[in-house]
Amino acid sequence: DSSQKSLLNFFGKI
């Protein structure tokens, strides 16, 4: 199965 990315790879924390 393919690997699920995390939103933290795309959106930075404020």
Place this chain on the structure above:
Amino acid sequence: MFEARLTQGALLKRLLDSVKELVTDANFDCSETGISLQAMDNSHVALVSLSLRAEGFNPYRCDRGFSLGVNLNSLNKIMKCAGNEDVITLKADDSSADSLCLLFENSSNERVSEYELKLMDIDQEHLSIPETDYDATVMMPSAEFQRICRDLMVVSESVTIDVSKDEIKFTAEGELGTGNVKLKPTSTIDKPEESITIELGQTVSLQFSLKYLSNFTRGTPLSDQVMLCLSDNMPLLVEYKMDIGYIRYYLAPKVGD
């Protein structure tokens, strides 16, 4: 002092119903412009961003910005006590906001119920969501998107979404075999809510978890149409627009082998 009165109480019930599976605790950030909420699920794969404009409430009063830390399960339980036709008023005295008052009035106003929800301290990291001009923006009937997610779930946990100029294609491959649904743009002038439009910058193909997408479709009752925005190697945006504001879901893609 914070007071927000919503004549269409059912809207608030539906909104909470559409986020309760995804998020357990969240901060409702109240300001003079309105109420917003941003929260990720525990696995940081999906994020919900909710925005309700002050103009949608009457009256709306928020003397100074503050946050209401809420356990959404508890809030949902209280919201179940509101009738679908009730007018719902949220109130909190902002200084010692240790509880949120909810008032449910029925239309003939002879039944008024009042609940107090204990608030919590929730320190939640906030994500900055970059403004993106997406490779593809698709508008379609929200019920159609809900059905596609439900149907393809029987085939696989994942769906690949391919968008080209004149087609959006959903493909699922699993143990039992494969399935795909293709939609072409339609411009039914008389029934705009049934139209399907594709705005394409460049073709895009991404894979997502159907479990999360199906969860997002709990927003279906909020709007006749749903907007899907895709860009290569970017999270998917699923938006249900309402008169009073919007609910947006973001989902990180899956990376194929």
